Amino acid sequence: EVQLVESGGGLVKPGGSLRLSCAASGFTFSNAWMTWVRQAPGKGLEWVGRIKSKTDGGTTDYAAPVKGRFTISRDDSKNTLYLQMNSLKTEDTAVYYCTTQRSGSFEYWGQGTLVTVSS
């Protein structure tokens, strides 16, 4: 059974940093393309960014609002995906989901972790 468990969310001040983790199990993590999607309170879904598998180059792509501030990385030895968030803004407040990506779809989702950016 595929499981994705996010952690690391919490309250942070504007301008601060936070690192989210996503522990994966039930599939071959090293072969998977992984994505972060966020959802602001009461709002819709927003794609944050994606990392390819190392065999496919391990490259990353980001949405314009987070480019230059957020970094996605992976540790295949630990089956874990990361999202390093710097220079956080109040508009980054959201539930952050990690997902597996298959073709053009987000196939499996974690339960999400809430990030609140507030002074």
Add this chain to the structure above:
Amino acid sequence: QSALTQPASVSGSPGQSITISCTGTSSDVGGYNYVSWYQQHPGKAPKLIISDVSNRPSGVSNRFSGSKSGNTASLTISGLQAEDEADYYCSSYTSSITWVFGGGTKLTVL
């Protein structure tokens, strides 16, 4: 990249069929067959219900179907059931090597 356009809400009675539209541009919906649909119940994570325009993942009811014409994709739910009441989101790959979601549609089963 602007969000894809979905109706804010749709409604239907049990047993009826409804269709949710998702309109983009030739740089996203119209340019690629990477349109997917997600169902989200309150307080829960989204669930993939349609991939690559019209493919149903294993375990998803055949009451859900997807299609695309030009820059508009559609999700049809037939034989509406109370448990279908949820928010629905479309998503598409874009020419900017990013993904974009629709604003979401709230389905009410009357």
